[in-house]
Amino acid sequence: MAGSAVRAATQVSPFEGTRMVQMPGTVKSARALLLVVGAGNIVAALWLMTAAVTLQTGAMGQLIIGLLLLAALPFGSLAAAAIVIAAKFTTGGHRVRIGAVVVGTLVIAGSLIITSTAISVKLHDGAWGIGVTAGALVVVLSTRQDTRDWFDRPRR
Secondary structure (H helix, E strand, O other), X not given: OHHHHHHHHHXXXXXXXXXXXXXXXXXXHHHHHHHHHHHHHHHHHHHHHHHHHHOOOOOOHHHHHHHHHHHHHHHHHHHHHHHHHHHOOOOOOHHHHHHHHHHHHHHHHXXXXXXXXXXXXXXXXXXXXXXXXXXXXXXXXXXXXHHHHHHOOOOO
């Protein structure tokens, strides 16, 4: 009995009165997933840009280089958005949470679009499922009640 009272007294509550002072675990998890999504998109963009740079120009070489660089653009944009939104989790408000939901939804949509191409079946062997899972987790974690409470808390 006394042990549980000591344990309860030493636990840190994310709330101080009516003001939340510590980021809940779901918010930390969503932020970490956004950083992972950003890093993965940076890798994909760099892979496409490296392929474009190392391609030998021939009859259609310049067109293919342009297409590879154009394909790298959404990956780079999504990486930038995910990293900026993750960086704003400590000070951001309601719009940051909505941005996280949008990024998660775009990751899901992009992963499903990639699966519809015939080349993705040969190259990725189901790696798109990681994108769908990460995007879905970002959406689910960003729409939970404690995450809403964190982003709707009063600012200093």
